[in-house]
Amino acid sequence: MPEHVQTVYGSNILESELAPLQPYVLVTMEMPWQVCKQRFSTIPPAHIARVNSLDVEKLDAVYEGLPDNVNIVGLGGGTALDSAKYFAYRRQRRPLLIPSITSSNGPFTDFISIRKNGGSFGFKVDGYPKKIVVDYDLIRLANPRYNRAGYGDLLYIQTTLNDWRIAGADSTEQPVDPSIEQRLISIMDSAFANAEEIGAGTDQGIRLLMEHTQESSGLYIDYPQYPISAGSEHLFAWNLELVTGKELIHGEMVSLGVVISSFLQRKYVKDSRYRELRQALDTAGVLYHPDEIGVGWDEIQQTLLTVEEYNQRVRKFHSVFGKTAWTPALFEELREYVVLRSPDVV
Numbered sequence: 553m554p555e556h557v558q559t560v561y562g563s564n565i566l567e568s569e570l571a572p573l574q575p576y577v578l579v580t581m582e583m584p585w586q587v588c589k590q591r592f593s594t595i596p597p598a599h600i601a602r603v604n605s606l607d608v609e610k611l612d613a614v615y616e617g618l619p620d621n622v623n624i625v626g627l628g629g630g631t632a633l634d635s636a637k638y639f640a641y642r643r644q645r646r647p648l649l650i651p652s653i654t655s656s657n658g659p660f661t662d663f664i665s666i667r668k669n670g671g672s673f674g675f676k677v678d679g680y681p682k683k684i685v686v687d688y689d690l691i692r693l694a695n696p697r698y699n700r701a702g703y704g705d706l707l708y709i710q711t712t713l714n715d716w717r718i719a720g721a722d723s724t725e726q727p728v729d730p731s732i733e734q735r736l737i738s739i740m741d742s743a744f745a746n747a748e749e750i751g752a753g754t755d756q757g758i759r760l761l762m763e764h765t766q767e768s769s770g771l772y773i774d775y776p777q778y779p780i781s782a783g784s785e786h787l788f789a790w791n792l793e794l795v796t797g798k799e800l801i802h803g804e805m806v807s808l809g810v811v812i813s814s815f816l817q818r819k820y821v822k823d824s825r826y827r828e829l830r831q832a833l834d835t836a837g838v839l840y841h842p843d844e845i846g847v848g849w850d851e852i853q854q855t856l857l858t859v860e861e862y863n864q865r866v867r868k869f870h871s872v873f874g875k876t877a878w879t880p881a882l883f884e885e886l887r888e889y890v891v892l893r894s895p896d897v898v
């Protein structure tokens with residue numbers, strides 16, 4: 553992993569990491585602050601900068617209110633940590649980033665994902681230094697559902713790789729690079745083997761999930777020429793959000809996308825690992841079943857019918873959806889697998 557990203561892991565390490573940074577500003581959102589504030593009582597922030605969006609105009613307004621000569625500390629998920637990265641960059645400071653949940657690669661990437669007028673306005677600062685503190689006890693303060701969703705989001709690696717294998721064989725995408733493929737497979741092997749540990753939120757499980765998230769985002773940052781940052785599972789999740797207009801948990805939507813995509817991919821690749829994927833989600837206790845996450849089969853069907861149009865308009869990925877002809881028979885087969893949880897399909 554690049555040396556400019558320093559990650560420290562441990563139990564109850566937060567206070568000793570904060571002490572040398574005083575005075576500091578804490579960039580956070582309401583929910584992580586309410587859940588975690590007890591942990592900031594001995595080394596309190598000089599100022600709390602509350603953010604609620606990555607819109608650059610809103611962020612700049614918050615930035616104007618920051619005191620001078622302070623360190624920048626971020627606490628929360630993707631929005632809070634990207635805001636902290638942005639403020640630290642403007643101040644030319646090295647941010648301390650404290651994930652309150654495991655379900656985001658935000659702390660690790662060099663990309664600062666801010667927005668303007670609803671569109672992406674992000675930028676990448678190669679090699680910008682940052683320190684990340686993963687305090688197991690702090691992360692366990694969050695509802696375990698979020699950390700489990702983070703595990704589901706990690707499983708994108710398999711369905712994204714499957715898409716690449718299919719497109720590589722069709723020559724719509726460059727062929728799969730065997731060394732990258734091997735690294736992706738080894739992350740997946742470990743993710744499968746440790747599903748129970750990660751789902752239980754043990755120290756070791758949290759660490760594995762964070763390390764694998766860091767490793768996978770390191771790969772797509774180092775190899776931007778390969779289609780490994782997201783695939784059909786994320787297309788499904790992004791379009792499901794558009795079609796339903798519901799506020800769903802990202803990692804749970806992706807998990808449902810993983811189940812659906814891997815099921816479709818099994819017809820085109822030798823081993824899409826679809827059985828292992830669903831088993832791993834079940835073992836870790838990730839919510840992904842439509843009834844559990846609050847989406848109807850009609851919404852799923854509508855999402856799938858429009859996903860390729862969405863893809864061509866917005867993302868232009870080569871995914872299994874580009875090869876899929878939606879017939880009533882296929883929808884019925886999929887519904888049995890996804891909704892009725894039929895145990896096995898050939």
Ligand SMILES: [Zn+2]
Pocket residue numbers: 705786802806
């Ligand atoms: Zn994701």
